[in-house]
Amino acid sequence: MQYHGARPVFGALLVAGVEIHEYASGFLHAKVAVIDGHWATVGSSNLDPLSLLLAREANVVVEDAHFAEVLRTHLISAMESHGVQLDSRAYANRPLRQRFLDRLAFGVMRLLLYLAGRRY
Numbered sequence: 388m389q390y391h392g393a394r395p396v397f398g399a400l401l402v403a404g405v406e407i408h409e410y411a412s413g414f415l416h417a418k419v420a421v422i423d424g425h426w427a428t429v430g431s432s433n434l435d436p437l438s439l440l441l442a443r444e445a446n447v448v449v450e451d452a453h454f455a456e457v458l459r460t461h462l463i464s465a466m467e468s469h470g471v472q473l474d475s476r477a478y479a480n481r482p483l484r485q486r487f488l489d490r491l492a493f494g495v496m497r498l499l500l501y502l503a504g505r506r507y
Contacts, residue, residue, distance in 0.1 A: 393433055394489040394492075394493075395489050395490060395493045397473060397478055398475075398478060398479065401473060401475035401478055402475060406472060407472070407473040408466045408470040408471065408472050408473070409470065409471050409473065410465065410469055410470055411469055411470060411471045412465075412468075412469035417429060417430065417431060418430055418431065418432060418433065418446070419458060419462060421455045421458050421459040421462060422455075424452060424455055424456065424459070425450060425451070425452045425455050426448070426449075426450050426455060427448070427449045427451075427454055427455040427458050427459075428446050428447065428448045428449070429446065429447050429449075429458070430444065430445050430446025430447060431444045431445060431446070432444040432445070432446050
């Protein structure tokens, strides 16, 4: 469900010019990003409401140009050798079944967030 739950937000990100690369070689739990060549984050937070609001996730933010460059070099290598870049047109035209599962998972996650409320 986690995979499907995050995908509905991809469209807005892709339209805004964000590149999304999915690691296709195997399971990789860490999420990493380099922003503007000097700001980097490494952690386990997913791009979905459950992870961002309720899950016990952690990220480290580093403001260091050298660290960001080293991480960027490793990211580019991983994307080139094992990544699949999402195309905004292909994403928009994905099969109806895929879109349905994405929206269903997203809705279920929002419902669970509502039901959990402040009890979490």
